Amino acid sequence: MLLVAVSGVNAREFYFAPSSLEGDGLSQQDIDLSLFPKENGQLPGTYHTKVTMNKRYIDDKSITYINDKTGALQPQLTPEQLRQWGIRVDDYAELAQLPTNEPLGKPLGDYIPFAAVTFDFNTMTLRISMPQAAIDVHHDDEIAASSWNDGVPVLFTNYAFSGSERSGEDQTTLSSQYLNLRSGANLGGWRLRNYSTWTQSDETQSWQTINTWLQHDIHCLKAQFIAGENSTRGEVFDSLQYRGINVASDDQMLPYNQRGFAPIIRGIASSNAEVSVRQNGYVIYQANVAPGPFEITDLYSTTNSGDLDVTIKEADGDEHHFTQPYSSVAIMQRPGNIRYEVTLARYRADDNQAANEPLFAQASVIYGLNNFLTFFGGGTTSQDYQALNGGTGVMLGELGAISTDVTLARAHLDNNEQHDGQSWRLMYSKQIAATDTNFTLASYRYSTDGYYTFADANEKHDASG
Template sequence: MKINGTSLHSCQAMGRLNPVLRCLGGIMLLAANSAMAREYYFSPSSLEGEALQRQNVDLSLFSRSGAQLPGAYLCTVVLNKDRQDDETISFISGKQGQLEPQITPAMLRKWGVKVDRFPALAALPAKKPLPGSLGNHIPFAVATFDFETLTLRISMPQEAINSQSRGYIDPSRWDDGMPVAFADYAFSGTQNEGHAISNRENQYLNLRSGINIGGWRARNYSTWNKTDDAASWRSINTYLQHDIDSLKAQFTAGENSTQGEVFDSLQYRGVNIVSDEEMLPYSQRGFAPVIRGIASTNAEVSVRQNGYVIYQQNVAPGAFEINDIYSTTNSGDLEVTVKEADGTEHRFTQPYSSVAVMQRPGKVKYEMTAGRYRAGNNSDASEPLFVQGSAIYGVNNLMTLFGGVTHSQDYRAINGGTGVTLGELGTVSADVTAAWATLDNGKQSDGQSYRLLYSGKLTATETNFTLASYRYSTEGYYSFEDANQKYDDEDNAWLFRYNKRNRLQASISQNLFGSSLYLNGYQQDYWATDKKERSVSAGVSTLIGKTSVHLAWTYSKATDSESDQMISLSLSVPLSEWLPRAWANYNFSDSKQGYASHNLGINGTLLDDERLSYSLQQSHTNHDGDDNSSLYGSYRSQYASLNAGYYYSSDSSRQFSYGVNGGLVAHPNGITLSQPLGDQFAIVNASGASGIRFVNQRGVATDWQGNAIIPSLSAYQENSIRIDTTSLPEDVDTDETAVTVVPSRSAAVSAEFTAHVGYRALIRLRRPDGNLIPFGAMATSESPAMNAIVDDTGTLYLAGVPEQFSLKVKWGNDASQTCSARVQLDSAKHTANPAGIRTAEALCQQEQHRGH
């Protein structure tokens, strides 16, 4: 019997030799393992046969275990099993072809290595690669690279690593930025026409300008307002500021405001030193409020603090939310005015105060000020010299002590208090301020003010208390601001004569059955009068199917005016199935005066990065029975943020609103226009390449000089700036796509990208004998500097090249294995390629050597 041609007898015979076969098999297995341990030579003829073998191409790099092409790779960095931020690192070929990372001292600092502990290492240039291996500079340190996962693993002795909190940024990495002069502006205007109202025009400019030189910051904050023919210009504050790194504090000289954590915030003209908590990592950190309201038409929202207009913006009809207030103080109530297109106004007060602050054990937060008090705008008050100091100290995990003193010629106050953590219930603090004042009329007055603050969350009910506070003042107590009011025997001086008694404020939010509820309110009353200030707002938001529903109610009562109330209902329905990135909305509002309005509209965004937004609205009001139509749009360009709106009423009145917000920055690389800057910003230079966009930066792109501004960076934290490679112009390519910057307070930092302005090209290379350049040959260009590998069809791909350039090609060590080519791109052949890739064929000629 045979099985596949083999007799059963033969099989039985082999079975009898089984012990021998097992022995031979073991010997062969050991031999195979030994062979596998050796480096094998990969024959090029396996790819292209004898033709390639005759050209003697050197592909030995690819035959070595672990060998890869050198270059820059975006890597995952793992230090002692702790993952760091991704980093683009350059690699060179080692002796055996393996990739060796080009690690710099700056990278080591970034990863938390104690570079200064090794003097020879600290003396090396921060951004140049270490000579030799990492272990030559830090004993027992090893860096290995896994190419398959693009992971750089670093083993580092524990004593060489900073024992810092999570998120720690070494102060040596804080960047004071480059010298710049800038202006950050917000300009808005409205023009009203119609027979029902008089023609009027209003314009407003909010201007923050500054100069940065080294670590010094000079700032001015001013506003300009024009109504018809009357215009006014006011400077709110001017100051000079500098970091004090060793104290984790800021030094300020000029006009500014105190923090207001122990005492009420005061405006001053003098000097101030205050601890800066943002210099600490997030894990070691212990408020401008969000303003919500309702607009019935295209409206103008103004926010005043201490009598100054600090914010003004045009909003579309419906509910609005303001969360980008640039406040001049850390406390001081905000007066919000909503001016409708028909001229009607609604006012309410947004309480603004600091929360109870608990400090970690042993941590101190402090502030010291010496200067002259600055009264609020249009305030008739004395402006004496004063000194003030305060401190908050963490005793242990449960208790914080705080206190302070204020002293001037006619006023003295001392404060003391404690904060206690309630665990899951939050934090509560209680303090008392005793004050002795000589008033403007010569009267001596003294008293006390007792304050209770609470912030936290009731876990059982998921109730969030953003801020809840109560203050009781005795009849003889005057705050420093109130004590400096002047007395003129007029009725409008009643705040001087009727000092504050009780003040209660709270901000509460609650999630219930999938809905979000909030309640904000405050009440202030006074001694010797029954007049009160009161403001309350409440609302609920929920989702029914895909429809968002918001119901809100507001109430406000000032001391010298009647109360005002408004209720509103808002519905928002996504229209993505018919119109991408669009929503239909309906708003209803009704006020105490009986003014009711219905509004129906469509909102949405357009363009690839949603930098264009629009709003179409139609409304009806029972006030004179008017029907109103409005159009509002905003556009984020690389030069500024623009907005415009048009409103028309059935009574033939109309309003046109417009605005532009942006920045202008003069820096060593030129002058750049931008979107609003924020406190810290980056100046990108992309080697003259224009049109480069960035990830998560709507509308931002490099200008004709190759510069761009990335606004609103986080101080003392890593900020990653990434190029949007999907939107690169067809004639631009870049070696790196991400840069990380760490700006100090108010810095303008530099972010450099090496961009190649040129074309993408496929180039086929031939030799004079007609043969293609062999697979694996390395082609290099000196101008621009780049390299690429020839594929199996004699073709290589290059990006960022000009129409004419030269190449040097090498595929071995012999002189006959080197040639040079002059490339001329064919502009006609790239049009059919959707990626805009140009093509070319070039003759690669052997270089002529002396003696030949």
Template sequence: MEKFIPSAFIRSLSALFILVCQSTCARDYYFPPSALEGEHLSQQDINLSLFSNPKAQLPGRYASSIIINKRKIDETTLNYVSAADGSLEPQLTPKQLRQWQIRVEAFPALAALPENVPLQQPIGHFIPAASAVFDFTTLSLVMSIPQSAVNQQSRGFIDASRWDDGVPVLFSDYAFSGTEQHDAQHNSTTRQYLNLRNGLNLSGWRLRHASTWSNSDDDQSWQTLNTWVQHDIDLLRAQFTAGESSTRGEVFDSMQYKGVNLVSDDEMLPWSQRGFAPVIRGIANTNAEVSVRQNGYLIYQASVAPGAFEINDLYATTNSGDLEVTIKEADGSEHRFTQPYASVAVMQRPGHLKYEVTTGRYRADNGQEANEPLFFQGSAIYGLTNSLTLYGGSTLSPDYLALNSGVGLSLGQLGSLSADVTWARAHLDNSETHQGQSWRLLYSGNIDSTGTSFTLAGYRYSTQGYYNFTDANLHYDDDNTAWQYQYNKRNRIQASISQSLPGFSLYLNGYQQDYWGSDNKERSLSAGISRVFNGISMHLAYTYSKNSDSGSDQMLSCSFSIPLSQWLPGSWASYNVNNSRHGNTSHNIGLNGTLLDDDRLSYSLQQSRTNHDGADNNSIYTGYRSQYASLNAGYYSASDDSRQVSYGISGAIVAHPHGVTLSQPPGNQFAIITANGAEGIRFQNQRGIQTDWFGNAIIPSLTPYQENTLRVDTASLPVDVDTGETALVVIPSRNAAVSATIDAHIGYRALIALHQKNGQPVPFGAIASVESPAQSGIVDDAGMLYLPGLAETTRLTVRWGNNSDQQCVANLILAEQTSSTRNLTGIRQVDALCQREPVNEK
């Protein structure tokens, strides 16, 4: 019985507590202001009801992310008014709803309203079951719209109205490299190379001019690659190009022209509706110079460190056309191979039409003796069903006619296969007329069950009388002895295959070409296998190449890479052994890594030894990405007293509405960031890029027609810079230079303790404002206020009511603050007296 009484008492007390809670929770929560500041605050005319209503926010204009049915649609600024419950209600117009793919016409009451006049009722009044709620914490307008009221769009869809054509710019994108080589006999050789890509953007038009300059022992030459002007055709999801360019090469072989071209652009489509510059891999024994030629033009040249290299940022002049790669070693030896380059298997989604129309004058390859007639070429690819695509086209000129017809088949999970035949009749330069056919088979896809990826596998067979348009326009006479003049192509097979195995990855790239009337063949093969085990990566590679009029070249390489992060952050040791066709074997050991906080400095130290009386050598190679350009330099020396110095710089000079900015190579699409003159603002995942002394920066290599999020690295902001913006979203059109602004505050950052004349802190909720730069903040419950971007002398106006005794002014002199008043983040701590401003009596 004694134990029962306390237990009963506790149960009774718990029941009473629950009843009190239910009574309390049943009504709106109210927090008296006097509980924060004392009874004196209740005597003042302060309305803090906004802070006690969790739904309420101040009405006005807010930057908003538009999210419809859990999918982001747009970024815009909207006006909001207070609803009956205190929440913010958006002011939407029928025009905006149409832009967001809402079927306004399906609702007569909504369709009858003026296009640009805000709705007077919530959207649910016009569209049953629809709602729009503004999430103030994320600045997102979350809309729920019945599926029947929304035009169905594919995943990744971005309306064309959001594509940004950018601002007017004039720029020069350059890449300069050079070598100074001294051989064992003390002979010196100087080589230099400059690639220029100049551009002008104005009102949606893009003008580009590409040229190269090369210098070898005072033998200088300029080459113009192309000049063209381009504009988006949004309605057709296509690009219009006029000038010197090249065709896509999807149905017919790609060729250069001087004329006009209209071609559909798949990147304008959502990523879920989209159906290739190649990646070039090779091996360098020393600090080598890699040159890439296409159609006879030198389109790429750069210095690389010893070991395996990969080129994945190629600016190709066409979308197909084999690439001739030359690796020139520091000792003067050269290795050559051909990188096959062609479009993948032809497949399109049902109902999707892909097309290209070109008319103009044919441009022969550089250094090639050929006719350059006027021509017309058209091609179309149409998706008939989920598994069937039809395509074809024609090429016409005074002495040439070609017709193509083909079919693409979907093989489901196995990928896609296309087959076509081209019939051509050509009247050659030697007055002979030939006609024949060329059969082509292409395959691309992934075999998930085996982990095999076929980037491209293809086979072409041409009859003896078949000539493509390029070969048909060559000058044929008795003096021509080159292969392309004497023999026309017969068989060609090419493949690019990668295979994943448990713990391993393999790749194989190769092609073979033979000719009618000859037993000689052109061959190129590169293969490799890689594995990473406990952080240690191993790579075995083999390359082989043979031209039709020269001998073969081959090399075998085995390499290891061991991370050293525990002892030296961002570094690794490497070892590789190479065996060449001549039987020479070289061993190379090196130390590689990156330095500085954003890894913008890279380095490579190498020591090599070669058998069979070969020269031992050592080298150093370094690269640095600054905000103004990307730089690299290397030094090589050998035991036979030969040596080489290599150097390079690449970047751009961009003139834009906010000034002139030096930058790293900008790529095709880039962003111009303006930060109100704030210097030193960095960006995440952008090595070496920061705003210059004018507050501008260039963010390179954006993706066209898609959202690109540029994030500010807030952890590295300068002590005199602050910003509330951490991310910017831009959607550039093709070749656009878009502008984005960071609302940065420059000046002192201060934590201010505001006191009134009577010694009491300024009341909680008071609004403190600065006129220049215009900004404001709210005083907390201890009278503390944080403001960034303040000048050395700053005047604060503080208000917590409408009466004269509910306002005061504080004058801050931040320059006089000593280091003891600054914390580790550079924020100055200030005590300030806020007193009433004197009133001048008449």
């Protein structure tokens, strides 16, 4: 009976009489102390808080708290704060529709499944448990464009010089020299570049300027602007020399773990788990994830093929394994990544080639749709030439990866003849694990009669065709 009585006493809510406070004046006031007997009861207000997410420190911030039904403090978080902490607010429709700077009307877990928030009043720490799939993993790896440094003003030149002298049986001496110069200047964000050569023999000498161009970063597009003499990249169409302007995406502006091709790995963890990724027997990635769905989108690009062995090790030691097929060709892009190039210029023929040099416009784009599909295409147009290209890169799992595209072209030659044709291109890549052999068909092209590349169409043709 005594044990039952003690248990009953412990189960009751503690009551603190206001009259016990020191001072007669206070005892006469209507003071509500009902909050403090509760287990987690604390006064609402604004507290300077250390914020952690998945046991990792992310911020120090003054956050306003209110009491829930149990008296515990609940943070007044806004969608804007969540975005600042790298949470993918826009991936959750109900959350994305809320006003940016107004507090959430419900617990965070009602908007993002498996998410949870707890506040430790003693240490003033707000602990957020967030599924890895809801976090932008590049949030900490990517440096804001506003922090990029253009470098210091500089003039430079790189050179290579060679010469030779030969003596014949008739006592004659022949000599020659060759100088290769790559020079430039940097000022602010502008970079001037020049590529020139000089040759001299016994009787002749010549100086040739091959390319001169001015270049500048376009931060908001993660691209480079080039004006002057240069060449297109040649990813969709053949590379062309031009004199004009060019804008092209620049992978060097991306974090290292976003360059090249690598698939997205998706899974679900039942607890705080360790995820390991192996390729060809080597661990190439390892991370801890919170309970719930996860996405690994920051794999470094490694070899062009070699399936990925994924291990999920749960908190209790249980392990789950699955295989992510991985094989790619040069044209493939990460899911969601885009590469593009736009050129408005005059065509430059080879120095020793008599050819037309018309004005032209060319654009190309490559887009990674998902782990298995990459779409690409583009167009080239000038007064006497038009071409369209379209193609797809496909990851075939254990069968490797393949890319195929077709270019449709119409050319009006200088002899007034019109030619229409198509050109088909095939690229293939496969790793044979049993023999550790990489098989690559770098590029196979088949062109029909009447197909001309832009360079071929601008060569001089006689009246007979």
